[in-house]
Amino acid sequence: MSLPDNKLTVRSSADLVAAVPYLLGFRPSDGSIVVIASRDRRIVFAARGDLPAPGAPASRVLEVAANLVPVLRRQQPITDLMIVGYGAEHIDPALLTASEALTASGMPLLELLRVTGTRIFNLTCDNPDCCPPQGTPFDPIASLIAVQATAAGQVALPNRAAVAARFAPVDGAARASMRRATTKALIRLKAVSADDKAAADEAGVRAVRDALRKHDLGERLTDDEVAWLTLLLRRPSVRAIAVDLTQPHDRHVTFWADVTRRAEEALVPAPATLLALAAWRCGDGTLAGMAADRALQVDPAYRLADLLLQTLHAALPPAMFEQAIVKARTNPSTR
Structure with missing residues (x-):
């Protein structure tokens, strides 16, 4: 799968997670949900939102998904949808609710991932051989995606505050x-x-x-x-x-x-x-x-x-x- 302008190629979940900061321009903080849409293996859209606080009613999560649906529909045709959440496992219910709401609108889900520190958890795969329950380790700094993005002149600031600065x-x-x-x-x-x-x-x-x-x-x-x-x-x-x-x-x-x-x-x-x-x-x-x-x-x-x-x-x-x-x-x- 290629990123916009064919500058980078995503071949794995780790590559996708490493690419997110370059798609957004900054590194998402915990509590973020990032929705990525692709068309014929080419990423055409990425957006970040804030998940409701832990314990918030499911309706709050559905509001987040409902706001994304019309935006995603404007990118049609979409062949794959990928969702990446950031934070500890307490955000899993919110990520699952959001993904169900988006797929219910007719958008095919390719991957649903959660990132905690330097580990990736796949919420749609229960095969311990490829998706161990303790997560898959990855190094966002040493990632080939990060190296290629930097060489291509793409920048990922540490957070939104750095963008505002x-x-x-x-x-x-x-x-x-x-x-x-x-x-x-x-x-x-x-x-x-x-x-x-x-x-x-x-x-x-x-x-x-x-x-x-x-x-x-x-x-x-x-x-x-x-x-x-x-x-x-x-x-x-x-x-x-x-x-x-x-x-x-x-x-x-x-x-x-x-x-x-x-x-x-x-x-x-x-x-x-x-x-x-x-x-x-x-x-x-x-x-x-x-x-x-x-x-x-x-x-x-x-x-x-x-x-x-x-x-x-x-x-x-x-x-x-x-x-x-x-x-x-x-x-x-x-x-």
């Missing part, structure tokens, strides 16, 4: 410097747009092109450049250019993460949404969703971030989101 706001002296730079940029913007409103749009287009070009050459933007860029990104026409120029490259993810970190709080929504877009185009749904959430934390009415998040949660095809971007540009109420 990629675009967490700077503080201390760095924040004070950005605040001063933003104050200067405000004065500059007023002067530029005082006599000609179109001048600010033109300046924004130049700022986006120059910033991405400079980053692509390996240079980091100064605080003054970041402040100027984030102010101009409030203009819909400037943001539209940034959307068009943002490419599915790790370097653009890194660029918008840095701009989001350094932007003043009120100016975060635009760069955070562009970070989400870059991550989404690179296939990193976790980072994309968290960055879109960050934009909406600052401005709950920021429509483009909301559209992106809805698309991610529904696991709609990429083309659907691109269509949403076009609609957003033609809707005067969209920001």
